[in-house]
């Protein structure tokens with residue numbers, strides 16, 4: 001599957017309080033959470049973001065709390081995937097568990113800039129900047145994680161266990 | 163090659179494997195799973211969508227509505243009600259209503275619900291706190307909690323371990339909080355990403371349980387998967403008391419200790435004999451510096467509480483500093499004991515009276531302002547000093563407010579001075 005979108009770039013150590021501030025955690029409604037996505041990192045993000053857009057982060061993206069509201073708000077705001085140099089571990093497993101595509105790629109995270117157009121190949125784990133021929137490669141997922149992703153998240157994977 | 167304590171506990175709980183090594187993906191049985199009023203509603207919905215009629219074990223699920231209770235608004239009340247309904251319907255033994263409730267990471271050990279050798283997950287990042295008992299405890303998300311409630315299992319990547327060795331005798335007013343803030347300022351907020359932090363050394367051997375909880379609590383602030391301290395006589399005394407007081411259905415526990423030839427990704431040593439109390443400046447817990455480096459930082463609000471430093475010895479230290487003193491007229495002090503039992507003891511020991519006489523507020527157990535929920539939100543431009551664990555942008559209120567982190571004695575002294583100050587300078 002291929003997705004095209006605009007890049008929104010953020011720095012290192014973007015934490016879950018910036019992704020979805022605690023003042024909005026009295027709900028778990030995805031559409032409601034999307035209205036405040038990334039608000040404390042970039043107040044205009046909820047207005048700017050368009051379906052298919054890509055979030056690019058630096059090191060340790062999604063650090064801080066365990067709130068699944070963070071990847072849920074990102075997914076619900078239409079973002080197609082998050083690319084970062086590294087992910088905080090709870091954010092990483094939450095994204096996989098709810099089926100929000102994430103990619104670890106230093107090269108892509110370095111080279112992509114806000115406003116760039118890029119194309120993401122979800123199946124191959126490749127990101128191509130518009131105008132470039134060569135794609136940035138993302139780290140491959142271990143087969144255990146691939147299984148969960150291919151089933152569409154942990155609960156879908158669990159349904160086979162019933 | 164030997165195993166670390168973390169590897170031993172994971173191996174003992176792993177399903178379908180006889181050996182493990184860092185980097186392996188495993189499925190493991192969980193002894194205890196925990197959720198709160200923010201994370202459980204999502205988990206409960208996913209559990210219900212699965213259509214299972216029973217949870218894996220009614221005694222091994224703990225639901226604590228601690229974040230926004232006493233309900234701060236209607237939406238929060240509705241979220242808490244989801245927990246209550248679910249607990250009733252599925253016969254969850256360890257659901258704690260307001261009045262029993264406390265901050266989850268203080269409440270769970272106090273009640274003897276987690277014991278050495280356990281594998282515990284919690285849909286809350288500070289679940290790493292419980293590693294202080296020699297258990298493997300880690301924060302996960304709501305979907306993981308749903309899965310664990312249904313199947314009693316969770317997936318893990320076996321972490322590498324970083325060993326932290328603390329040596330020497332800490333000075334007066336220096337405690338577990340300072341040791342861990344010091345280590346995090348060295349490691350950085352992602353220095354232990356995906357890794358276990360094993361906390362050892364003679365300074366830890368003599369460290370009281372409350373301080374050990376503060377240390378493991380903040381393992382996540384260095385990005386760690388878990389913090390862990392090998393169980394010893396201090397652990398044993400704590401656990402036995404908890405089991406005697408509350409009679410959870412937990413008896414036998416297993417003490418795991420790292421093998422001499424265990425493999426570590428890294429070993430870092432800290433001599434803490436000369437360490438001053440540490441204060442972390444906004445906006446990262448890794449911005450720790452000796453308290454004396456902060457000159458004339460005016461403080462609008464001091465918060466003493468949370469899963470990091472809301473335990474009885476924390477309140478005792480704060481009360482010792484505040485005894486016969488008044489807080490600064492431009493500063494407000496909010497003290498929040500972490501559980502009802504701590505609240506009661508603080509009343510009986512006279513600490514509560516000290517706080518109120520000093521001009522402070524003594525509140526009901528809750529996470530309160532720690533995550534900017536309620537009971538003390540900072541206004542635009544305001545500066546807070548808190549004994550909590552995170553000082554991210556907007557963590558305690560307005561995105562343009564500022565939070566410093568410290569131990570309870572420094573927090574109390576700063577409330578008196580109206581600016582950051584160590585108790586010995588009062």
Ligand code: SF4
Nearest residue numbers: 265468469529532533
């Ligand atoms: S006291 Fe703060 S850090 Fe601890 S569980 Fe509550 S909100 Fe989280």
